[in-house]
Amino acid sequence: MTDLFANLGANLGLGLSVAASPQTVLWCLVGCLLGTLIGVLPGIGPVATIAMLLPVTFYLDPVSAIIMLAGIYYGAQYGGSTTAILMRLPGESSSVVTCLDGNAMARRGRAGAALAVAALSSFLAGTVATLLIALFSPSLTALAQSFGPAEYFSLMLLGMTGAVVLAHGSVPKAVAMVLLGLLLGLVGTDVESGMQRFTFGIPELADGIDFVPLAMGLFGLAEIIVNLERGVAKVDDVAAIGRLRPTREEMRAAVPAALRGTAVGSLLGLLPGGGAVLSAFAAYTLEKRLSPTPERFGTGAVEGVAAPEAANNAGAQTSFVPLLTLGIPETPVMALMVGAMMIHGIQPGPQVMTAQPALFWGLIASMWIGNLMLLVINLPLVGLWVRLLRVPYHLLFPAILLFCAIGVYSVHNSAFDVLLTALFGLVGYGLAKLKCEPAPLMLAFVLGPLMEENLRRALQLAHGDAGVFVRQPISLGLLLVTLALLLGAVLPAVRRVRAVAFAETDT
Amino acid sequence: MHTPSPLRRHLRGLAAALLAASLGVAGGAATAADFPARPIRLVAPAAPGGSPDILARTVGQFLNERVKQPVVVENKPGGAGNIAHELVARAAPDGYTLLVATDQLAINDSLFHDLSYGGSRGFAGVVQAISAPQVLVVNSTVPARSVAEFLDLARARPGEIAVATPAVGTVGHLATALLQRRTGVRLNHIVYKSAQPAIAEALSGRVQAVFVTLAPALPHIQSGALRALAVSTAERSPAVPEVPTTAEAGLKDFTFSSWQGFSAPAATPAPVLDALNAHFNAVLADPRTRTALTAQGFDVAGGTRQAFDGLVAASAAQWGDVIRAADIKPVD
Numbered sequence: 015m016t017d018l019f020a021n022l023g024a025n026l027g028l029g030l031s032v033a034a035s036p037q038t039v040l041w042c043l044v045g046c047l048l049g050t051l052i053g054v055l056p057g058i059g060p061v062a063t064i065a066m067l068l069p070v071t072f073y074l075d076p077v078s079a080i081i082m083l084a085g086i087y088y089g090a091q092y093g094g095s096t097t098a099i100l101m102r103l104p105g106e107s108s109s110v111v112t113c114l115d116g117n118a119m120a121r122r123g124r125a126g127a128a129l130a131v132a133a134l135s136s137f138l139a140g141t142v143a144t145l146l147i148a149l150f151s152p153s154l155t156a157l158a159q160s161f162g163p164a165e166y167f168s169l170m171l172l173g174m175t176g177a178v179v180l181a182h183g184s185v186p187k188a189v190a191m192v193l194l195g196l197l198l199g200l201v202g203t204d205v206e207s208g209m210q211r212f213t214f215g216i217p218e219l220a221d222g223i224d225f226v227p228l229a230m231g232l233f234g235l236a237e238i239i240v241n242l243e244r245g246v247a248k249v250d251d252v253a254a255i256g257r258l259r260p261t262r263e264e265m266r267a268a269v270p271a272a273l274r275g276t277a278v279g280s281l282l283g284l285l286p287g288g289g290a291v292l293s294a295f296a297a298y299t300l301e302k303r304l305s306p307t308p309e310r311f312g313t314g315a316v317e318g319v320a321a322p323e324a325a326n327n328a329g330a331q332t333s334f335v336p337l338l339t340l341g342i343p344e345t346p347v348m349a350l351m352v353g354a355m356m357i358h359g360i361q362p363g364p365q366v367m368t369a370q371p372a373l374f375w376g377l378i379a380s381m382w383i384g385n386l387m388l389l390v391i392n393l394p395l396v397g398l399w400v401r402l403l404r405v406p407y408h409l410l411f412p413a414i415l416l417f418c419a420i421g422v423y424s425v426h427n428s429a430f431d432v433l434l435t436a437l438f439g440l441v442g443y444g445l446a447k448l449k450c451e452p453a454p455l456m457l458a459f460v461l462g463p464l465m466e467e468n469l470r471r472a473l474q475l476a477h478g479d480a481g482v483f484v485r486q487p488i489s490l491g492l493l494l495v496t497l498a499l500l501l502g503a504v505l506p507a508v509r510r511v512r513a514v515a516f517a518e519t520d521t
Numbered sequence: 522m523h524t525p526s527p528l529r530r531h532l533r534g535l536a537a538a539l540l541a542a543s544l545g546v547a548g549g550a551a552t553a554a555d556f557p558a559r560p561i562r563l564v565a566p567a568a569p570g571g572s573p574d575i576l577a578r579t580v581g582q583f584l585n586e587r588v589k590q591p592v593v594v595e596n597k598p599g600g601a602g603n604i605a606h607e608l609v610a611r612a613a614p615d616g617y618t619l620l621v622a623t624d625q626l627a628i629n630d631s632l633f634h635d636l637s638y639g640g641s642r643g644f645a646g647v648v649q650a651i652s653a654p655q656v657l658v659v660n661s662t663v664p665a666r667s668v669a670e671f672l673d674l675a676r677a678r679p680g681e682i683a684v685a686t687p688a689v690g691t692v693g694h695l696a697t698a699l700l701q702r703r704t705g706v707r708l709n710h711i712v713y714k715s716a717q718p719a720i721a722e723a724l725s726g727r728v729q730a731v732f733v734t735l736a737p738a739l740p741h742i743q744s745g746a747l748r749a750l751a752v753s754t755a756e757r758s759p760a761v762p763e764v765p766t767t768a769e770a771g772l773k774d775f776t777f778s779s780w781q782g783f784s785a786p787a788a789t790p791a792p793v794l795d796a797l798n799a800h801f802n803a804v805l806a807d808p809r810t811r812t813a814l815t816a817q818g819f820d821v822a823g824g825t826r827q828a829f830d831g832l833v834a835a836s837a838a839q840w841g842d843v844i845r846a847a848d849i850k851p852v853d
Contacts, residue, residue: 068569072578159725203601203852206712208632208689210852217600217607342721352717353570356817357578362740426568427596428604467714474711475683475727 025371026148029379032372038081041074042380045082046387049089054399056097057230057418059105062425063090064350076358077373081380083354087347088384091330092136092392095323096399099128101414103234105421106347107225108294108326110456113233115311115318122314125403126258129396131265131316132323133389135272139324140385142276143283143331147378151367154332155339158284163472164482168492169285170465173292174458175496176299188454191445195458198223205467218430225346227431228459230418231438232445232452238411239443258397264316271301271317275324283329284336295457297325303502331381338366338374556616556796560591563783565621566605568598572736572817573621576650576781579813583804601625601690603636610638614788616797619647622784624692627836631844632690634851641837644784645794646829648801651819652778655692655753656764657700658738659730660723661746668750668770671730675706683709683728685719689849692779693719693732695840696753698847700732703775723747734779735760736818754778760818777839780822782829798826 032038048070052063067086071079094105099116112132119128147154161169174192201212202222213219260268275297282293301321302311311318336342340362343349355362360370367374402410422435445452476482484490563581567573574596581592597605602625612618620626622644630640657668665671675682686693689712697710708730713719716733723731724746731738731747739760741747751770752758754777767775783801785794804810805823814821844851 065569069578159721162722162725162727203689205688205714208849208852217603220600220603221598336721340717340721340724342717350568350570353568353574356572357570357575426598428599471711474709477680477709 022148025375026379028371029148029375029377032077032376033081033379033383038078038376038380039383041078041082042085042384043387045085045087046089046384046391049086049091050093050388050391050395051089053090053093053105054096055093055417055421056101056103056414057105057234058421058424059094059097059109059226060087060090061106061226061346061350062421063093063105064347066424068350068354071354072357076355076360077376079358080351080355080360080373080377083351084377084380085384085387087330087351088140088327088381088388089391091326092133092388095132095136095326096129096392099132099319100125100399100403101234102237103414103418104229105226107229107456107460108322108329110229110233110453111294111298111322112319112326114298114453115313115315118312118314119316119319120403124264124314125400126396127260127264127316128319129399130258130260130393131268131272131320133392133396135268135275135320135324136327137385137389138269138272139276139279139326139328140331141382142273143280143328144378144382144385146280147332147335147381148375151335151339154284154335158336158340160488161285162486163468163475164486164489165492166285166468167465167472168483168489168496169292170461170468172492172496172499173295173461174465175499176295176457184449187448187450191450191452191455192458195455196462198228198455199459199462200466202463206470216430218428222463223434223459224425224431225460226425227422227435228438229456230422231435231440232442232455234414234418235435235439236442236446236452238414239439240446241407242411258400260316267316268320271321272324274300274304275321275326276328278321279325279328279330280332282325283332292461293325293329294322297321327385334377334381338362338377556793557588557590559617560593561588561616562593562595562612562618563621564595564597564605564609564618566597566602566623566625567621569596571596571598572734573623573781575817576814576819577621579817580650580783580801580804580810583807583810584800587804588800601629601632603629603633603638606636606643607638609784610643610786612786614786614790616785616789616793618786619797620644620784621781622646622833623781624779624836624840625690626784627833628690628692628695628840628844630837631841632849632851639787641833643787644833645787645789646826646833647783647785647794647797648805648826649780649782649822649824649829649832650801650805651782651814652754652780652822653819654735654758654778655696655732656735656738656742656758656761657730657732657750657753657767658723658742658747659750660726660728661748662726663729663748665750666748667765668767668772671750672704672706675708679707680709682730683711685711685713685722685728685731687716687719687733688712688714692777692840693734695843695847695849696777697732698849699775699843700772702843702846703772720747734818739818758820777836778820780832780836781819782822782832784829784833794826 048067049063052058053060064086071082074082094109095112097103098109098112099120102113102117104110104113116128201219203210203220210220278297278300279293282296298318298321301317302308305317333348337348337351343352352362418435419432422431442452472482483493563577565573565577577594581594585592597608605620606626609618609620626641629636659665659671665674684697686697694712701708711728716737719731719733720738720741722728724741735758738747742749742761749761749764751767752764753767755766757766802823805821811821
């Protein structure tokens with residue numbers, strides 16, 4: 015154990031000596047600032063921001079470039095949370111969850127508190143996750159590798175079961191949304207056979223529907239249409255900004271939620287190939303399960319902002335472990351980072367930690383510095399962001415639409431994606447009219463394709479033997495948790511009828 | 522319709538002038554002497570950071586220095602490269618819009634039924650920029666130290682040895698299909714979305730082998746986690762000189778490499794193609810380009826445009842045979 019901490023000191027020392035040099039701090043600051051400024055434009059999330067700014071880093075030395083990119087990433091991610099909270103515009107899958115309660119808080123005049131909680135939770139999670147990585151990197155890689163297709167399938171199944179919990183309101187409608195999300199996720203080229211499904215001969219659909227147009231349409235555009243319908247009366251509601259800082263009660267609820275979110279996010283972020291997308295959803299689900307008043311979720315519960323924001327940031331941090339040690343990008347953002355590293359002549363792989371310790375530990379130390387800077391940049395700016403809500407709708411809406419179009423276009427340089435966004439905006443409006451929530455749809459859309467791929471791959475590796483899912487201990491454990499979650503959802507209803515019969519299972 | 526506003530009339534006039542100007546330039550472009558007189562666009566069938574994008578940016582930077590015109594890299598990822606192919610095939614054949622052509626251009630001829638841009642024949646080659654060997658690697662715990670031992674192992678346990686390859690229609694995927702066809706062994710061929718997750722699965726030992734481009738596997742070969750059995754090129758790779766070629770390892774007619782180069786729309790005038798070929802060859806011969814490209818695991822190529830046309834045609838024929846023989850159904 016003493017060795018562990020001695021190493022920690024030496025490694026973090028090396029990291030800080032790289033990351034805290036005036037030059038790298040400057041690049042990190044520039045990255046965070048650029049990332050925040052561009053990411054906070056409505057409609058432009060981390061993927062679009064990094065895609066736009068990546069070429070800027072080509073002219074720096076590798077360590078500065080990667081550190082600046084990390085800064086852009088954190089900045090854009092926080093900027094994305096800002097638009098999710100203020101305007102219900104998620105820039106990537108994790109901000110979908112922040113939309114739910116963050117935007118509800120903003121509507122109740124607590125936008126400032128929601129933004130501050132998001133920033134503080136992210137910083138807390140970032141600090142803990144940085145320490146975790148510094149302490150356990152090598153063993154974390156081994157844990158990440160123990161996840162194979164069978165384990166992933168079971169994890170996704172668990173996530174999907176949790177999706178229904180995301181919705182407040184009608185369960186049949188939530189199930190319908192999950193199914194619709196699965197269907198949309200089927201579009202594209204089948205990984206196994208190369209056959210195209212539901213692409214209608216449109217080459218832009220060959221890689222499936224992209225997350226960004228779907229999320230922008232269903233959340234952002236639909237929100238604008240709904241607001242237009244409600245008329246101008248709404249302006250006064252939103253303009254009532256209220257106290258910017260979180261109240262004592264809000265902080266008391268947020269801190270434990272942020273800590274739990276950090277734990278969930280740190281674990282899931284480690285899993286290469288799909289863990290990180292789950293972290294925000296999982297943290298939210300957990301909070302809602304643990305809460306004595308789950309009915310508050312979706313109407314502006316501060317835990318519903320703190321937990322997913324913490325999970326998201328912790329996951330973003332720990333997902334650098336599989337990226338750096340195995341070279342596997344987990345999310346589109348990470349894929350861009352791999353590309354950036356390769357451009358700078360760094361091949362992600364197990365040798366990065368030993369061959370380029372300055373880069374590896376510098377990056378880890380810069381994560382923490384990046385988080386600190388985000389806090390420094392953003393807490394004073396909360397008041398400014400919130401004031402965006404005072405912009406009259408006739409100016410704000412056209413601007414949002416414009417930035418959404420730019421943001422969506424810049425991800426793949428594809429005009430087709432812009433049309434798709436418009437289409438999903440109409441779909442989202444229809445769903446809002448039917449009182450169906452888009453969040454379970456988004457989760458199923460993200461998880462469905464991963465689930466299918468891993469199910470088929472697990473069966474293929476096991477030569478068609480479905481027993482593989484219960485023979486692998488991790489997979490079995492996840493399936494049991496899924497079962498418990500399902501029972502937990504069904505039992506209360508049953509219990510009311512046959513309270514005595516189930517008395518034993520409660521103990 | 523209302524009468525056009527003065528602004529709109531002005532814009533129309535401007536558009537007409539621009540059109541006339543661009544036509545004038547395009548007409549003059551046929552003389553190689555003043556080519557290029559405008560910015561050159563390199564369309565990469567990949568997202569920023571993808572291998573064709575890295576090639577385009579590296580070469581583009583030095584090309585810019587040489588021709589004193591901006592060289593703009595445009596990313597058009599997706600659709601197995603067809604989105605980028607289509608865009609360039611339909612662009613004005615004036616040498617100002619070029620495609621970063623990859624094996625996918627040749628492979629798609631047979632992988633897709635009906636390509637709206639006419640497949641690889643819709644392009645005229647400018648130059649082959651790089652080639653990269655494919656490599657067959659096994660997890661270090663697999664008891665096979667050579668291709669022969671690997672095949673024996675696969676014969677002893679038919680259908681049980683799992684080989685991971687990147688997406689359907691990539692060179693690694695087709696090479697694995699070809700390997701089974703040539704040697705008659707039956708492998709458990711598992712397809713991943715790209716090279717990285719396939720390699721990760723081989724690292725964990727859940728699959729025994731993986732057939733991919735050398736560059737992403739190289740760090741794991743060097744760390745000893747993966748053991749390279751053979752490289753697919755005619756000559757050994759300088760990056761792993763101890764690894765035999767497929768021919769040395771006893772695999773007949775199993776020599777190929779993946780390549781990337783630059784292509785123009787088919788109707789581009791020959792003098793423009795020649796001028797471009799000369800510029801690109803000069804850039805590829807520059808030691809700075811070589812250093813930058815070698816660091817990415819690329820072998821720098823260069824050569825005449827006729828040689829590149831020949832390579833594209835030969836690859837299209839070779840992979841076409843494999844696709845038909847392996848019974849991979851073309852996509853509509």
